[in-house]
Amino acid sequence: MARRPLPAILSNGSAQLARSRELARTAADNATDVLHPLITITRGLRRLAATGRHKWATTPKDRRGPLLFFVATVVLVVALAPYGPLLALVTLMAAAAWQGREPKDPAAEGPDATQIERLQSLYEALVPYFSAAEDPAPLYAHGGDWEAVLTDHGFDDTGRITRLVIRYPAYFTDGEPAARARIEQVLTAKSGRGREYHFAWDEEGNQLTVTVLGPLPTDIAAQRFVTAPGETILGFTDPSDVQRTLPLTHGGERRDVPPVVWRTGLRSTEPHLLAVGRPGSGTSTLLRSIALQALPYGDVLIVEGGGTGEYACLTGRDGVLAVECALDGALAGLEWAAQETERRLVSLNRARQAGHPPPEDTKRPLWILLDRPSTLGHLAAADGERDPQSLLQVPLRHGRAANVTVVVAEHADSVDALSEAVLQHTRARVVLGAATSAQLEAVLGAPPHTTPVADVPPGRGYARLGAGPVLRLQVPATPDPYDDATSDRLREAVEALLPARSVGDVEETADLARPSVVGAEAV
Incomplete structure (x- = not known):
């Protein structure tokens, strides 16, 4: 009986192992598909229960008695009505399925082409301020990768930046007001004028967080405010x-x-x-x-x-x-x-x-x-x-x-x-x-x-x-x-x-x- 060469045996074993892994992955996907409605409903029930506990905890004690009486009345009416428990169960399952669905995260999809172009332009504008000729591995360079320094970003419906987290090199003089003012001026010009920006400098972590502030309310009229003497x-x-x-x-x-x-x-x-x-x-x-x-x-x-x-x-x-x-x-x-x-x-x-x-x-x-x-x-x-x-x-x-x-x-x-x-x-x-x-x-x-x-x-x-x-x-x-x-x-x-x-x-x-x-x- 002829012996098979060792490379052929190893190749056959690797192929069988890969085939086994593929079968296991397929079985796991099928199980997930089967259990997905059950997982969604369970997650929804957990969220509904957490919401109910929060509502009960935030309800004043003097109002808990009437609220409990109202809930008991509703439960009694549903229990005595024809097909009441069945309809209540169907309604609860539908509400749990709706609450348990996974929300779509727009940030997971990443920025679109227009947003990438805006971020790249902002990155290029910061290169002269965050780069040095003697730096052997600069974070900022013309034509460089903006994803390494613009770690977090958000946009509004018009495509303008609303939030931005920027990493900068440790040798940047972030303790000098003049240096900070130059960076803030550049960010304001490139992110969109006419809005108010908040700049949070983290000197220890070499990180700058830029946030667009909304307008303060102007509809507050003069009134008796709840204040202490003085x-x-x-x-x-x-x-x-x-x-x-x-x-x-x-x-x-x-x-x-x-x-x-x-x-x-x-x-x-x-x-x-x-x-x-x-x-x-x-x-x-x-x-x-x-x-x-x-x-x-x-x-x-x-x-x-x-x-x-x-x-x-x-x-x-x-x-x-x-x-x-x-x-x-x-x-x-x-x-x-x-x-x-x-x-x-x-x-x-x-x-x-x-x-x-x-x-x-x-x-x-x-x-x-x-x-x-x-x-x-x-x-x-x-x-x-x-x-x-x-x-x-x-x-x-x-x-x-x-x-x-x-x-x-x-x-x-x-x-x-x-x-x-x-x-x-x-x-x-x-x-x-x-x-x-x-x-x-x-x-x-x-x-x-x-x-x-x-x-x-x-x-x-x-x-x-x-x-x-x-x-x-x-x-x-x-x-x-x-x-x-x-x-x-x-x-x-x-x-x-x-x-x-x-x-x-x-x-x-x-x-x-x-x-x-x-x-x-x-x-």
Whole structure:
């Protein structure tokens, strides 16, 4: 009997092994095809059960009893109805099959030809900034592979980039603001202008995440916000930037929104605020919103340098000490505010030395709101009077201890006219309206992590509280209710927050506790 050669035996064994593997793979595929409906239904039942547990856990305890009674009633009706259990079982299986289907992942299919061309163009644009001649194995090179560095990407319906994760070499100077700004400018230009981008730099991992931010809501009207004493809502921002939400109580839609909360009072690290913006950007709206939030708990003195009557709706209201538009009235009102701050400091000091609690006449917060003080300063210089800003030194320096808060709003082109005391003690900053990154950094002290856009709605800007991060901000709509252009919905929202008129009570209170305010109003 002739022996078969060893190579032939090995070749025959390999062929049989391959044939066995193919048969096993075919059997597994057939089993998967047979079990696929069962797997889908099982997955759907598991998802339905998880949804039911979540609904039950999120239901308040006082509503669980009625909900359980309703479910029991439905089960009883189905059980007693003809063919009820059978129809219920068929319905449950159909719902489980629908919930258990595997969703189609568009990202698994990869980008199409147009998206690949856009990503390749973006890669080529980054080559001059992320490459070096002495690099032996560069990540970025002309004609290179973009898939090695653009690890994650997303597109919208129009084909523009919405999310991008970029790897860059370790020798890139990502710690220098100028180097970062160049990369952000290139990405903004190549990904599509007119949108706001958020840049998250990971220096340790040499990775940059670019995300397109959606517009902030502009339909939030003035209302009573759920806040603690000493908290003021400046506006609303992105959910990822704050860890708190506020429920909205005004309007047809009830929802929770992330606020920008400014804390004032004895324990505040940023007791005074400076708001800067172009004409029509919403600085007066911000001051009206702050005044309406402060009036239920404190007294407000308003000095308007523009003379446009933006705060006429607050004249003669409970808690409003005065609304001054003329230079003489502004000087008298601010001089009284400085004296009141000193009086509170003396009373508090005497009470502490005697071991007594703070006097009652020092607990009520006092708010000083100034709109465009540079205009009054120009008038004062022309008339040979003192600058009204000079009267703010005492409230600004000692206001936190005396429970006095100063809010100053000024146009962007007149910031250089603000006094040194205002610029030094207003550590809470807001910039509204269109502005460049350099302008934002000059006022806020730090550049934003997003790209400012040229076209923004009124009340849209950025805020920074002390040394905290720069946050996007949308001020709640608080227009002048006496303006004919104000809609009925917003007018009713503002009028609902205005205190009652009681001029006689205000004058009587001023005679007893604040005699100089009457003189300021008379002037």
